[in-house]
Amino acid sequence: MRRPLIHRSPIPGLGISAGITLTLLSLVVLLPIGALLLNGALAGPDRLWTEVNTPRIWASLWLSFRLSFLAAAFNLVFGVALAWVLGRYRFPGRRLIDAAVDLPFALPTAVAGIALTALYAPNGAFGALARDLGFKIAYTQTGIFIALIFVGLPFVVRTVQPVIDEIEREVEEASATLGATRLHTIRHVILPMLAPAALTGFALALARAVGEYGSVIFIAGNLPMQTEIAPLLIVIKLEEFNYEGATAIGIAMLVISFVMLFVINGVQVWSRRRIGYV
Numbered sequence: 001m002r003r004p005l006i007h008r009s010p011i012p013g014l015g016i017s018a019g020i021t022l023t024l025l026s027l028v029v030l031l032p033i034g035a036l037l038l039n040g041a042l043a044g045p046d047r048l049w050t051e052v053n054t055p056r057i058w059a060s061l062w063l064s065f066r067l068s069f070l071a072a073a074f075n076l077v078f079g080v081a082l083a084w085v086l087g088r089y090r091f092p093g094r095r096l097i098d099a100a101v102d103l104p105f106a107l108p109t110a111v112a113g114i115a116l117t118a119l120y121a122p123n124g125a126f127g128a129l130a131r132d133l134g135f136k137i138a139y140t141q142t143g144i145f146i147a148l149i150f151v152g153l154p155f156v157v158r159t160v161q162p163v164i165d166e167i168e169r170e171v172e173e174a175s176a177t178l179g180a181t182r183l184h185t186i187r188h189v190i191l192p193m194l195a196p197a198a199l200t201g202f203a204l205a206l207a208r209a210v211g212e213y214g215s216v217i218f219i220a221g222n223l224p225m226q227t228e229i230a231p232l233l234i235v236i237k238l239e240e241f242n243y244e245g246a247t248a249i250g251i252a253m254l255v256i257s258f259v260m261l262f263v264i265n266g267v268q269v270w271s272r273r274r275i276g277y278v
Helices: 014-043 045-052 055-088 094-100 109-120 125-133 141-166 169-177 182-210 214-220 230-239 243-274
Strands: none
Touching: 014 045, 014 243, 045 055, 045 243, 055 094, 055 141, 055 182, 055 230, 055 243, 109 125, 109 141, 109 214, 141 182, 141 214, 169 182, 182 243, 214 230, 230 243
16 A cells, blocks of 8 residues: 555644745745855856865865864764753752853854954963963964854754653663663663764754854954865955855855765664664
8 A cells, every 4th residue: 555645634734834834945045045056057167166266265165164073073072961961960050051051042153253262362361371381272273163162062962952851761770770881871772862863963063163154253363274264255255246256165165065964964864763763
């Protein structure tokens, strides 16, 4: 017997809800991407390649995606650990820490950038300490890395924390009763259950970091070939009225982001199937 293409819900309203969903998806996502691709098609592939194929743009793309991936990976590890602490333990100040996780969501990106620069500049609290130790944080790639961690951490924590709350403690106790060590329980019981949500948080943190602008430009220093991010180059091209150049960089970022998110979603689907979610 063939399975139906549409699984209807007992609650009516499929047509209205689907129409609203498709309309919002088109206005918010598809139309902007379509306009970008249309501008690229009008410019032509040769012009786009000429605009992108410069050492300065390749350096900015490599910097943006490399540091975004590293920051998302850092947030994946420590975000899961932080979510586990907040979900499994009760201690003084827990609610304060839990609320502080959402600060990057609430702060305007420019304010976050100014605050980070004030802290990590050579005359700042942490920057002065780093200067005394012989290295520099602000206006380097290290400063960009810290800023991307700051804006991306809440995505991992808030994605993983509800899943941790749903994991019953009896599962861990049963594993211990059967003779499993704590490390074995974490690797073979807890982590497989957290993997789909953790990968979702990783993808969200990565997507946010790749397109981050406001909190990075203040602490980056914006030195060409060193600390210049790709979104800043897009703004520079627009200010120069070089719309083809801005379109070329935007399409390059879109293609690279799509490939990275496609791979992450593939790993996520595989992890879900492995633990029997789908």
